[in-house]
Structure formats: structure tokens, C-alpha cells
Amino acid sequence: MEWRKQWEVDKLSEWDPPQILNDYLPHGLCGFDKDGAPVVVVYFDALDIYGILHVVSRREMIRVTIKRLEEYLNLCREQMLKHGPAAGQVVVIFDMQGFNLRQYLWRPAGEVVITLIQMYEANYPEILKNCYIINGILFIIITPKVFAFAFSVAKKFMNEYTLSKIQIYKADPAKWQAAIFSNIDRDQVPAFFGGTLKDPDGNQKFGTKICLGGKVPKEMYVTNTEKDKETFTTVTIKKGGKLELDMPAHELGSLLSWEFRTENHDIKFGIVKKDNNGIQKEVIPIRRVAAHQLDEIGILTCEVPSTYSVVFDNSYSIMRNKKIHYSVRIIPPSESQELTSATS
Structure with missing residues (x-):
């Protein structure tokens, strides 16, 4: 596939991303659902895409996203061999608490997000059919009012199959916890969401396994030569x-x-x-x-x-x-x- 050659997808396993992308992209595997499917947590509000794009290029941001998608896809395949087809789906818990639309109206950030959505839809149809992120159940929880506008923009770039897998819950833990724990045991979910997983120091977000993101220090900023x-x-x-x-x-x-x-x-x-x-x-x-x-x-x-x-x-x-x-x-x-x- 030309797209895979262009992005050297098959060589990304050998590529070491800039350290900032390991330290500040908030995502991680926390466990598996009742069918053996991987459960991924994304603390989306902790994504400082404005800061990240002042340190790395948009191309590097896209490459690391492809790399992570490939890693989760390979994990799904492994789980499918162990547990059957139902384990070939990824469950993602998106935490939108504190979501701020402001940084996404910065043109480079908005363009990166749209590019990533389009790339996902166009180049990972096998994931949607069998084994990846949106092919499971996508919980977007603790959703503020401003998210409604942001989602109305993003969904224009998603197909109907993807949209059918998205469940949106407002700040009502009783409802979104009922949905989550109907599919996942509590010992596979961070305590922050009502599960039992914690760090040794008591951190309920389970930061030893999940990158928690955060603000990129301004002293790390470099001149961004990619501004349009x-x-x-x-x-x-x-x-x-x-x-x-x-x-x-x-x-x-x-x-x-x-x-x-x-x-x-x-x-x-x-x-x-x-x-x-x-x-x-x-x-x-x-x-x-x-x-x-x-x-x-x-x-x-x-x-x-x-x-x-x-x-x-x-x-x-x-x-x-x-x-x-x-x-x-x-x-x-x-x-x-x-x-x-x-x-x-």
C-alpha cells in the first residue's frame, strides 16, 4: 500500500519517537475486558497538543500515532489468537473532563487532529472491521458542554460505522460506570473511573501504566517552522x-x-x-x-x-x-x- 510506504509503517517499530511524545501523549493500556480485548485509557484533557507542536513537527506527531495504532493492532491480533474474535476489539475510555477547545482552534493543532481522523478512517479499515479502537466500544465520559461543538466538527470526518461505536456520557458516573463495567471487570480499570487499579503511591489514575500527559514546559519550546x-x-x-x-x-x-x-x-x-x-x-x-x-x-x-x-x-x-x-x-x-x- 502506497500510504504504508510513504509513512514507512513497517519500519516504525524500529523508530524511537522524540522523548516528549513518550512523556506527554496521555494514553496507555490498563487491562482487558471480559472477552480479552485490550482496554486503553486516554486522558484527553491532559493532551497539550499546542505545547507538543511547539517542540516536534506535525509529521512526528502523525508518525507516533501510527506507531501506537500498529502496536495496539498487533496486541489485538495476539489476544484474538488466545481468546477468539471477540478479543480483537479495543475498548477505549476517553476522559474529557476539563476539555478545552481553545488550543484546537490554533490552526496547526486543528489540522493535525483532522488529519489523524482522516488517516484512521482511510487506512485502517481492517481495524474498524475486526480489531481496533473504534471497533470496540468507545466511551467518551465526563463530557463538558463545549465538547458538543468540537464533536460536531470531528464527526464530519468519521464514517457511520465509527459513529455507531461511540457512546457519549455527560458527567453522570452512575450511567457511564454502568456501561463500562458491563463489559470490563473492575480490577482492569483505574480507580479514577471506579475500578480498583492504583499506583503504589495511591494515584488513582494509574500513572505507572498510563501516561498522564500534562502541560509541556515552555522552556522546551522551539521555533516551529511548519506554521502555514x-x-x-x-x-x-x-x-x-x-x-x-x-x-x-x-x-x-x-x-x-x-x-x-x-x-x-x-x-x-x-x-x-x-x-x-x-x-x-x-x-x-x-x-x-x-x-x-x-x-x-x-x-x-x-x-x-x-x-x-x-x-x-x-x-x-x-x-x-x-x-x-x-x-x-x-x-x-x-x-x-x-x-x-x-x-x-
Whole structure:
């Protein structure tokens, strides 16, 4: 298969990923279900994809995902030989507690996630039929409200078979524990989810077997050369000047997202909401941000009908012009993939 050659899939077992991917990708095998199928836990809220992509390339992120998929696939095959076809399915417990959509609106992170979903759907049909992750039962638990929007985007890239295997539970342990323990014995599940597995020090998340992820220290960040500069607008704001981008929001539930960076110096940034009566309100206070040190990203749920003025303010500088690279978008609730670019 050309795809396997392109990614050198058959050689990935010999590849040692950058250590950060071993230390900060939150996943791990905790046990097996009643049929002998592997049970994998993913503490998704602990995935700092923003930090990871400031240290490694997107290609390395994709390669390590393929490597892990292949490892779980091989384990499924081994279990199937021991216990029969029912063991050729992976059960995944996704913990979405504390999930934050903000980092996934950073364009490189969002593109990596979509790429991984598309890769999974296109290149692992044997997993879906027989033996891998979504082919088992996928529990997404402790789901916050913001997950509904994120999932509505992701599911556009999933086929119906995958979607049929997904069960979503809100923060109701009685319900999701009943579902989990109907298929898995408690001694195969971390105590954090109501099982009995703990670390020797009492850690209920079972970190001796499952990577717990976490925030990547900023001192590990390196210059990311893979940013798609063509997707950003670049402008120079003259000393004493200001740039205002008016973004109209018409549909209830729309999101305003922003991402920008400056070169060498900080700049003032904020957002002002203007309603149809002409009343203005600072919803993001205008203040100086060190966007030359770290990309500034964020999201805001829009009130409608309103116009949001995104402000880049250099009026305080009497000596320096400021060059900025920005992407500001309105994301409609019903057309999440049709992003409206800002124009000045």
C-alpha cells in the first residue's frame, strides 16, 4: 500500500519517537475486558497538543500515532489468537473532563487532529472491521458542554460505522460506570473511573501504566517552522497606529476565534462588542500581550446580532512599528468548516 510506504509503517517499530511524545501523549493500556480485548485509557484533557507542536513537527506527531495504532493492532491480533474474535476489539475510555477547545482552534493543532481522523478512517479499515479502537466500544465520559461543538466538527470526518461505536456520557458516573463495567471487570480499570487499579503511591489514575500527559514546559519550546504562513494575514501597524477588524456575527452559537503573533515586540490587543443600538462593550479588555514570545490564541462565544471589533493597538508606541501575523475567524454553528476570514 502506497500510504504504508510513504509513512514507512513497517519500519516504525524500529523508530524511537522524540522523548516528549513518550512523556506527554496521555494514553496507555490498563487491562482487558471480559472477552480479552485490550482496554486503553486516554486522558484527553491532559493532551497539550499546542505545547507538543511547539517542540516536534506535525509529521512526528502523525508518525507516533501510527506507531501506537500498529502496536495496539498487533496486541489485538495476539489476544484474538488466545481468546477468539471477540478479543480483537479495543475498548477505549476517553476522559474529557476539563476539555478545552481553545488550543484546537490554533490552526496547526486543528489540522493535525483532522488529519489523524482522516488517516484512521482511510487506512485502517481492517481495524474498524475486526480489531481496533473504534471497533470496540468507545466511551467518551465526563463530557463538558463545549465538547458538543468540537464533536460536531470531528464527526464530519468519521464514517457511520465509527459513529455507531461511540457512546457519549455527560458527567453522570452512575450511567457511564454502568456501561463500562458491563463489559470490563473492575480490577482492569483505574480507580479514577471506579475500578480498583492504583499506583503504589495511591494515584488513582494509574500513572505507572498510563501516561498522564500534562502541560509541556515552555522552556522546551522551539521555533516551529511548519506554521502555514500563507493562512495568515501579515500587516505592519505603524507607531501610534491601530488596526480594527470588524467581524459580524449573525447566527446564534457562532464562535469568534483568533490567533496571532508579533515580531520582536508586544502589542495591545482586545475585543469590543458592538450591538445594533450602537452600544459598545469591551469583552476582552485591551491590554499589552507578549505575542512575540508566544502565539496568542483564543475563542469567544458570540452574542447575536452583534459585531465584534478585534483591536490591535500600537498607539502607545512612539518609536516602533509592529509587524503582526493574524488569523481571525467567525465559525458558524451549522457550518463549522466554512470559516470566514477577517478583512480589515
